[in-house]
Amino acid sequence: MTTILSACHRDVSDHKSFVWDEDVKQLLGAEYLDTWLRKAPFENELKQAEQDQLVFTNAKQVFPFMNRYHDRVQELIQGSDLVADTVVFSAKEILFQDSVWGDVFVGATLLYDHREVFLKDSYLESGSPLFGGYEAATDMYRASLYETHIFAKHPNYKTGLYWVSSNDNVYLLGFYQQGQFVFEAAVPLVGRDTLATLDKMKEVNTKLGLKISEWEHATVHQLQQVAQPQSFWKDPFVGIYPEKSAFNVYLKTKDTPFVPDEKPRKGDYYFAYTSIHGDVSLSTSIQKTEMSQDEFVKANQGAKSYRYFYDDLFYDEQVTDGYVQGTAKAYFQDRNYLEILFSYASRDGEAKKMVHGVLQHVHISTLD
Numbered sequence: 001m002t003t004i005l006s007a008c009h010r011d012v013s014d015h016k017s018f019v020w021d022e023d024v025k026q027l028l029g030a031e032y033l034d035t036w037l038r039k040a041p042f043e044n045e046l047k048q049a050e051q052d053q054l055v056f057t058n059a060k061q062v063f064p065f066m067n068r069y070h071d072r073v074q075e076l077i078q079g080s081d082l083v084a085d086t087v088v089f090s091a092k093e094i095l096f097q098d099s100v101w102g103d104v105f106v107g108a109t110l111l112y113d114h115r116e117v118f119l120k121d122s123y124l125e126s127g128s129p130l131f132g133g134y135e136a137a138t139d140m141y142r143a144s145l146y147e148t149h150i151f152a153k154h155p156n157y158k159t160g161l162y163w164v165s166s167n168d169n170v171y172l173l174g175f176y177q178q179g180q181f182v183f184e185a186a187v188p189l190v191g192r193d194t195l196a197t198l199d200k201m202k203e204v205n206t207k208l209g210l211k212i213s214e215w216e217h218a219t220v221h222q223l224q225q226v227a228q229p230q231s232f233w234k235d236p237f238v239g240i241y242p243e244k245s246a247f248n249v250y251l252k253t254k255d256t257p258f259v260p261d262e263k264p265r266k267g268d269y270y271f272a273y274t275s276i277h278g279d280v281s282l283s284t285s286i287q288k289t290e291m292s293q294d295e296f297v298k299a300n301q302g303a304k305s306y307r308y309f310y311d312d313l314f315y316d317e318q319v320t321d322g323y324v325q326g327t328a329k330a331y332f333q334d335r336n337y338l339e340i341l342f343s344y345a346s347r348d349g350e351a352k353k354m355v356h357g358v359l360q361h362v363h364i365s366t367l368d
Contacts, residue, residue, distance in 0.1 A: 018089045018112060024181040027209060033092040033108045040106045040185065041203045042096040059095050059105065063186060064125035064143040065164060065173070067091050067107040069117035070233040073252065073361060076109075076117065086112060089180075101200065102188050103169075106208075109182040117182055118233035119162065119175060121145050141167055147229035149222040152214050159214050160231055161201065161223065163189075172197045172223070174204065176212055183210065194220050237363070240269045240284065249284070249338060252361040256354045258282070267341065277348035278323070282355060286332060287339045296331045306360045313362050319346045328359050338364065 028036050038045065046059075059066060069076050076087050093107035111117075123143045143166035151160035157178040164171040170189040176182070187200045198220060205215040236255040239247025253260075257273040258280075264270035267283030274280070289296060303314040317326030328340040340359070344351035 016086050016089075016112060018110070021179050021181070024110075024179060027178075027181070033090055033110065034094060036208070037092060037094040037106045037108055039207050039209075040094065040096075041200070041207045042098045042101060042104050042106075044097045044099060046095040046097055059093070060125050061141045062103055062167065063105055064123040064141050064166060065119070065145065066105055066186070067093050067109060067184070068120070068123060069109070069182060070120060071115045071117055072233075072255065073236060076111075087115075088112075101190065104185075104187060106185040106204065107183070111180045111182065114179045116158075117177055118231070119145060119160075121147075121229065121232045143167075145173065145232070146225045147231055149224060149226060150214055150218050151226075151231050153231075158231075159212050161215070161218060163223070163225065172201055174201050174212075174215060176210060183208075194223060198223065237361075241286070246365065248332070248365055250363040250365065251284075252358055256357065258354070258358070267339075275345070275348055275351050277345040277351065280344045280348070280351040280354065282340055282342040282358065285339050285341075286336050287329075289331075289335050289337050291335065293331045296337060300329070306362070308361050308363055311362060311364050313340075313359060315340075315359060317342075322346055324352070326355075328362075330362055330364060332364060338362070 071087075089110040089112050091107070091109040093105050096104040098104050121144065123145075125141045125143075143164055146163040146165075148161050148163065152158065157176065159174075159176045162173040162175065164173045164186065171186040172189060174183075174185045174187075176184070185201065185204050187197050187204070189197050198218060202215055202218070204210075205212050234254070236252045237250040238253050238260070239250050241248040251271075253271055257275075258271035259273055261270040261272070264283065266281075267285040270281065270283045272279060272281040291299060297312055300312075300314040303316055305312055305314045307313075311330055313328055313330040315326055315328035317324050319325075322345060324342075324344050324346050326342045328342065330338045332338045340362070342355050342359070344355055
């Protein structure tokens with residue numbers, strides 16, 4: 001099912017400059033991503049665009065996992081404002097309703113840099129009012145991924161084959177990253193013919209010229225689910241200040257040496273570790289203010305700051321007796337603000353990196 005609307009054209013002349021990797025350029029040739037993807041061995045492409053028109057499909061509900069990746073911190077989302085997007089240069093997917101294989105997709109993404117990307121072990125997508133009316137917006141579509149024994153990470157690429165359970169369907173998902181280039185393909189499991197599905201994935205590999213050795217030599221036996229998956233994205237955030245079933249504040253501490261106190265020695269939450277240069281710590285508390293959010297931001301505009309999503313965090317730090325003592329603050333809600341006190345040895349460059357890595361990614365989920 002599709003819906004057609006007039007297309008909007010945007011001026012991308014100010015878009016960040018993209019520099020090709022020569023090996024990626026050689027793989028794709030001089031073609032656009034979608035032209036290259038159409039070499040995949042499937043028929044009956046589901047058109048997503050016609051002249052001066054966009055064709056909307058329910059593909060995101062059929063494939064909640066399609067072209068969705070995380071870097072080590074967060075999901076990569078190609079912004080609607082291309083000028084502001086500095087991570088994803090281009091992302092394309094081609095959809096097929098193949099007479100033999102049914103709903104299929106192949107997708108490719110070009111990044112501005114070589115950041116490593118990861119798949120999640122589960123995805124969730126809400127329904128669309130375009131397909132089922134306003135009530136469809138409350139529908140949820142889920143996909144669960146299962147790592148197989150086909151996974152490899154090399155200096156210049158990484159790849160894997162995964163089983164996906166999505167909306168009562170099972171797919172074999174092929175994933176491949178080579179520097180700035182990311183590719184994936186989903187082939188349905190028709191009946192229980194795992195070999196046929198694997199052979200089709202191998203054909204995708206051949207037709208697109210990917211030459212992925214792990215796919216070429218894969219066996220059905222290797223497609224068994226592993227007991228302890230290693231390749232999925234690991235959420236680096238810890239939630240604090242719980243409210244109902246969620247948290248109001250998220251700190252990126254899981255990928256750091258910081259260990260939380262069970263009984264905070266300072267503040268509401270206290271995180272610390274000891275390096276070769278001394279103790280490193282940060283603590284949080286909620287403080288009152290007479291200012292609204294706009295007033296709070298305006299009053300602190302002269303301070304050093306970080307911005308993560310829509311959250312502004314202001315900070316100041318001073319060196320006393322060989323230690324950096326700092327205070328950071330961000331508007332919370334209801335005329336309250338989050339205060340973070342931090343400390344580390346002034347000569348401890350690694351501790352500074354850890355502390356400021358946390359400060360740069362403070363996310364407050366509830367605002368006025």
